[in-house]
């Protein structure tokens with residue numbers, strides 16, 4: 001029977017899942033992970049706290065494990081993520097930085113990590129979650145110390161370290177046209193005009209049934225395509241208020257299908273990644289208490305209506 005990856009490939013797209021190192025000892029889990037998907041994203045293993053736990057001391061054990069697994073299963077890897085305000089090591093957040101000092105730290109982090117994975121990844125989420133909901137820059141340590149130019153610098157440094165990997169900006173709540181996605185549109189246009197190496201924009205697509213479906217997704221993807229950029233749905237899940245009911249699972253299935261339709265309708269939407277594939281390992285219950293059931297496979301690794309809806313849509 002054709003897998004989600006097989007079905008996506010018929011459209012020239014990939015279909016991926018996030019995964020995380022602790023899950024890789026779960027054999028029934030890794031069997032589906034290796035079979036059904038042609039791309040994986042490390043859920044945590046390539047983040048700054050994991051890769052540079054002490055200043056200048058790098059540890060690529062977790063990320064390497066994911067890359068080796070992907071290679072064994074003939075999967076691409078989306079690298080996630082180089083510059084983000086969250087999950088930073090204590091040595092970085094625990095002090096005040098001079099601009100020159102932080103710029104050197106950022107450049108070294110990006111280039112050491114990108115060089116380590118050079119030639120092994122399909123794409124990098126270079127900067128993650130740079131904007132607030134209203135389209136203003138998020139006041140991260142990088143923005144506050146270096147100004148908005150840190151984004152162009154990060155992309156240029158990453159490009160120097162790996163000339164071929166695709167370089168992305170990535171964020172949530174940018175699926176619909178609105179202030180936050182407009183900020184990305186404007187920034188992406190400026191970066192392209194300045195010759196900054198940006199290849200794509202990643203739409204995380206952490207959706208929630210209670211907030212409504214982003215009906216402008218397809219038009220939004222298309223306007224980024226028209227800038228000459230790839231787009232991708234990078235962290236898809238559709239959470240709901242628990243308990244899950246048959247009705248909610250049916251609506252969720254429709255949303256997964258609608259997102260797939262939107263991506264397939266836009267030529268440069270290159271692929272879809274779900275943020276892990278099973279409710280057993282979803283990040284949602286820990287972060288949104290009372291919510292969950294967000295993924296196409298349930299906690300017993302049994303396919304849900306969303307899985308069959310994806311198959312039909314692909």
Ligand code: XIL
Pocket residue numbers: 020043044128204235283
């Ligand atoms: C999440 C991981 O899945 C969790 O295991 C971790 O505890 C927190 O981060 N947006 C992102 C991802 O870009 O890196 C986040 O991943 C989910 C939200």
